Amino acid sequence: MHIGILTGGGDCPxxxxxxxxxxxxxxxxxGARVTGIERGFLGLLxxxxxxxxxxxxxxxxxxxxxxxxxxNRADPFRYFGAGGADCSAQVMDYVRELGLDALVxxxxxxxxxxAHRFQELGLPVxxxxxxxxxxxxxxxxxxxxxxxxxxxxxxxxRLETTAHSHGRVMIVETMGRYSGWIALEAGIAGAADVILLxxxxxxxxxxxxxxxxxxxxxxxxxxxxxxxxHPVGGSLQVQAHxxxxxxxxxxxxxxxxxxxxxQPLLSSEVRSVQLGHVQRGGSPTAFDRVLATRFGYHAAxxxxxxRFGCMxxxxxxxxxxxxxxxxxxxxxxxxxxxPLLQAARGLxxxxx
Numbered sequence: 503m504h505i506g507i508l509t510g511g512g513d514c515p516x517x518x519x520x521x522x523x524x525x526x527x528x529x530x531x532x533g534a535r536v537t538g539i540e541r542g543f544l545g546l547l548x549x550x551x552x553x554x555x556x557x558x559x560x561x562x563x564x565x566x567x568x569x570x571x572x573x574n575r576a577d578p579f580r581y582f583g584a585g586g587a588d589c590s591a592q593v594m595d596y597v598r599e600l601g602l603d604a605l606v607x608x609x610x611x612x613x614x615x616x617a618h619r620f621q622e623l624g625l626p627v628x629x630x631x632x633x634x635x636x637x638x639x640x641x642x643x644x645x646x647x648x649x650x651x652x653x654x655x656x657x658x659x660r661l662e663t664t665a666h667s668h669g670r671v672m673i674v675e676t677m678g679r680y681s682g683w684i685a686l687e688a689g690i691a692g693a694a695d696v697i698l699l700x701x702x703x704x705x706x707x708x709x710x711x712x713x714x715x716x717x718x719x720x721x722x723x724x725x726x727x728x729x730x731x732h733p734v735g736g737s738l739q740v741q742a743h744x745x746x747x748x749x750x751x752x753x754x755x756x757x758x759x760x761x762x763x764x765q766p767l768l769s770s771e772v773r774s775v776q777l778g779h780v781q782r783g784g785s786p787t788a789f790d791r792v793l794a795t796r797f798g799y800h801a802a803x804x805x806x807x808x809r810f811g812c813m814x815x816x817x818x819x820x821x822x823x824x825x826x827x828x829x830x831x832x833x834x835x836x837x838x839x840x841p842l843l844q845a846a847r848g849l850x851x852x853x854x
Contacts (some may be wrong), residue, residue, distance in 0.1 A: 523798025
């Protein structure tokens, strides 16, 4: 067999661990030839590939990012490099020229949507779920998420010392798009006093009242807010609009908005920190290294068994697979009755 691998969308810790696991498993167990496609689907449009062997994937397990590179604005079905034209036929011609028997796509919901469309065109595909946002449907966990939570947790702990020393309200804005998983788990892990999520629009007076109570009792407050959070009756805070991207809205800045809303209502000084892309970078945690390796190996098994049109998933502690059609174009948000929300409320955390 001749198998292609690509990493699409945003980078995150654990991508190289998947590349390594898929490549080694296909070579060792199937005797397959593996080709890496550079910069996601853009590599299939610009004919940029390279061979992957044992040597090429050795020593990369712990590295952040992706040795293949990635791209988040190269949808072949609507490629803005060609004026928004459908270039999928060009990609299929190149796939046939390469002699690829199947393609392993490592990415988030946008990449899975593109993968599903190529599967429908006759290209056998297996997907591997990647996103720090943990918002892909039908998988309990995506690799990269644990690493992002670890970064945010560390930031919250560091900012708490400043909040305590100066008697301030410190706001930490996380990534997550339209889902609040990062803010929820990192907020709990970092002992944030207020956690604000996209799924639960916040009442500014309720947040201010919680801060005022802490001004009297503890003297400081730490707030963890997801970039997609918004006040009751308010709208998302959009930082940029990128029409040539599969996800044209770039959220960001809600931490600063909250700072401006809270400052007139409090005696304490209010400061805001937007963590941004530091959440995506660096080495994967041990958990993500193991999860990415498991996902990669399972993807290789699906390829070997010629079970295509599906995405690897985690159900409890078991690796399984789900149809790409059930994942494409859908997001998993925090349910209102999630046990972590109940635990946070029980501990006295303000959820807005």
